[in-house]
Amino acid sequence: MRECYEGKLQLPDFQRGWVWDQDRIIDLLASISEGFPVGALMTLDASGEVSFAVRPVEGAPAPVKPLEAYLLDGQQRMTSLYQSTFSQMPVATQTAKKQPTKVHFYFDIQAALDPNVARSEAVIAVPEDRVIRENFGRDVKLDLSCEEYEFDALHFPIDRIFDENRWQISAAQWMARDPIARQEKWEMINRFAQEVVNNFTSYHVPVIKLGKDTSRAAVCLVFEKVNTGGKPLDAFELVTAMYASEEFHLRDDWKARRERLIAQKVLAKIEPVEFLQAISLLHTKERRNEAVAKGAEPPAISATRNSLLQVPLDAYKKLAGKVEAGYVAAAKFLHSLKIFNSRDLPYQTQLVPLAAILAELGSTWENDAVRQKLAKWYWCGVFGELYGSAVESRFALDIRDFAPWINGGAEPQTVQRASFEEKRLRTLRSRLSAAYKGVHALLMKSGAEDFKSGQPYVQTVFFDENVDIHHIFPEAWCKSEKIEPAIYNSIVNKTPLASATNRMLGGVAPSAYLGRLHKGNDSNPPIAADRLSAILKSHEIDEALLTSDNFTDFMDDRRSKLLAMIEAAMGKDVVRENILPMGREDDYYGEEELEEAA
Template sequence: MRECHEGKLQLPDFQRGWVWDQDRITDLLASISEGFPVGALMTLDATGEVSFAVRPVEGAPSPSKDIEAYLLDGQQRMTSLYQSTYTTVPVSTQTVKKRPIKLHFYFDIRAALDPDVPRSEAIVPVPEDRIIRENFGRDIKLDLSTEENEFEHLHFPIDRMFEAHIWNQAATAWIYKDLAQRAEHLKLVNDFMQEVVNNFTQYQVPVIKLGKDTSRAAVCLVFEKVNTGGKPLDAFELVTAMYAADEFHLRDDWKERRKRLVSSQPVLDKIEPVEFLQAISLLYTKEVREAAAAAGKEPPAISATRNSLLQVPLSAYQKFAPKVEAGYIAAAKFLHSLKIFKARDLPYQTQLVPLAAILAELGNAWENDAVRQKLARWYWSGVFGELYGSAVESRFALDIRDFKPWLSGGAEPQTVQRASFEERRLRTLRSRLSAAYKGVHALLMKCGAEDFKSGQPYDQAVFFDENVDIHHIFPQAWCKSVGIGPEIYNSIVNKTPIASGTNRMLGGVAPSSYLGRLTKGNDNNPAIAPDRLTAILQSHEIEESYLHADDFEGFMDDRRQRLLTIIENAMGKEALKEAEVPSDHDEEDYYAEEELEAAE
């Protein structure tokens, strides 16, 4: 407690605010008062290489002495104990319903000594003014606002725990004046000091002390382990605290960069700070690797792992952050060229990391047509190969290593080489939780799909103005009416980009019926010439004759082959046809992890 008060023991600034409610504080105080264990603390020597910005335990004054250790584990316990036992300032806590409240805690001495009363029930939280009221605040139930009232009601203020001897002397002097109850009250107070207060003043908490040679990676691992009860601290928060030690405010810097990125680029709306740091780490570790190779040394790995983020010095962040920001802006432009306009339609959020890093490294060279063609092939390979769902950090490193040499005649990137798409995957793509599902949606627009009613291609303006989304070609209602199951009619094969207004006009009728509406027209929607409608449907890879005949099965077989062709063209390689799939191949393999979770 004293070290927290003096500032010798402080919190790294990435530690989140104190959040314990009054019941948890009560339980902690009760456990210590009975000598029960409350878990170990963990500290880190503050004189080592790892340096953080710090702040005092909440409620403590400005430090009067130099910091000696960081408190890594035990923030809530130490803050609770400091505020409730070491300072007379009311404890800032909350009710179990999360309502902020300021309290003092007292021991009811009689109850604390009664073996039939649970110790937690002997702890009395009282309001900031130390008066408990009832009857909507009109009546006073318990007034502990003066020391004499504390003596009279035999309630010990827990915030005087470490000066209990002073309180005891004053209580004894006051009790001596009451001849009738002197003996009983003196015994109660003395027993309380022996059985309860001594447990506090003599209590020892085990402390795990990490030495000054502890690495950043080890500190990172500690926080992965000790924050399992709440939201884990991410690398951004750790790096923020490290940079703050050099008076650089990473959180403010990121806030401004993110604002610039998302203000005009909806496709970047879900960008996370850790992803931005990963792109920086890729460029930084690649630079370090190339410098080591040039010097004839063993080149370290390119990396974007959590540990590698902690090794990025502030100077590297300041060097690469503007380039990565420009890389993300270029990534948004590139994605727009692929008809991916919104974050919800982005096949993989994770693939943005290597994309931004690659574009940051290329600069304006990415706008060359030959470069864009290869970039598109790499991107679609990742999407339809479904390669960015897990174990992505190692793939990031391969991407940034391989892409630029590929432009100069080197080998194809591993992502391009290893990507494969199987025809029967089209049967199981049913929701936008799948990257390949969203990939087909974008690829159809990229290949020139035009709206059924307006005939407009889906450029950025039309996409947003007309609220374009992916909808059924053979409507759900019609499919249900003829006994086709959702596992079939919800396939991506039966879906295509359509404006919301157009989709409402098509309704739930048979395709032959809505095609008739389109060619006949009405007062609000002029007729579309049959040959023009044929061209529009072809832009969606739809053979019109199957729709006129309401031939769902024939349509599905034909369109599956058409979609397979445009996927093969995008990836630059043939897909594995259904007849070529090994017989022992598990059908479940064709479900993305996200779809399996959704199915559960």
């Protein structure tokens, strides 16, 4: 407590605010009063190379002595104890219903000494003025606003627990004025000091002390392991605290960059750690190139948490603008692939190497040959489904391999290892899949035009018309034909359409809604036969199969066309299989698979 008061023990600034409510504080005080363990604290020697911006434990004054240690684990307990036992100020906490409140904590001495009363019931929270009122504040239930009232009511102020001797001396003086009447209370005060107060003053808390040689990565790992009660700490918060020790406000810098980046809707979900990962890729690659030039052992290119913690502030300042430009270029590139919205982005994670590659390439990426290779790499990542897990190692390979590739070197590992199997199409049913979103984008990229308006899906149309992926053979019609959901919900039976167009199609057979499009109505002019044929063709749809409501042959035909589209995007053959036509679900799908899909 003294170290918190003096500032020798402080919180690293990545620690979140104090959040315990008064019931949790009461439980903590009750446990200590009975000598029960409340867990260990963890500190880090502040004299090592790991340096964080700090702040005092909440409620403590400005530091008067040099910092000696960071409190890594135990913030909630130490802050609760400091405010309730060491500070004379009311504890600024909250009720169980999360309403802010300021209270002082007291022991009801009689209840604390009664073995039949739970110790937590002997701890009470009293308002800031130390008066408990009832009847809507009109009546005083308990007044503890001065020491004599405390003695008379046998209520001990817990914020005097380490100054109990003076409180007891005042109690002795109070008793001397009426020794006979107050003898019983004096005896209880003495017993309380021995049985309860001594448990606080002699209490030992285990402290795990991390030495000054502890690495930044170890600090981050340790903190995440012990901080199980709240949101996991990420590397950005640690880096923020480290840069703050050099008087650089990373959080403010990131906030400004993020505001500029999310103006592009495809970047709306960008996370600060992802931005740091892109910086780390470029920084570690620079260090690797420098080592190679000197003939030294080259360090690894990396975007792991450890590497993020090793990015010095001068490297961040040097590369942040470059990476931001890389993300802006990434948005432009994605728009060219008809990916406009973060919701339709196949992999959020693939943005990291994409932005890093584009940051390194600069304006070179707009060269047609480079753009073609970039698109091939991107679609291989999407349809190879390579960015779902263990992505940091793939990031490093991407940034290592891409530049040599455009200069005549070998294909990147992502391109080499990507593989798409024909059977995968039947399992693509929701936008949770990167490949599902990839097909959606490829259809728009290949020139798909809206069934009703005939407009291609450029960015303005996409947002103005609320374009999304919808069924071609409507769901209601498929149900009426007893077709399994596992079949008709496949991406093969879906295509991008404006929301108004999808509503106009309704749940009727394709032949019926094609008739509506041909005929038109008061609000929709008729579409010429050859024009409608061209529109359907832009969606890789055979008009004759749609007109005849031939679902089985339609699915087989369109599957084949989608596979060809995917092959063209990846620049390699998909893995074909010898299977029965897609619409013949009884043979094509096993019974268990159908049940699972349904």
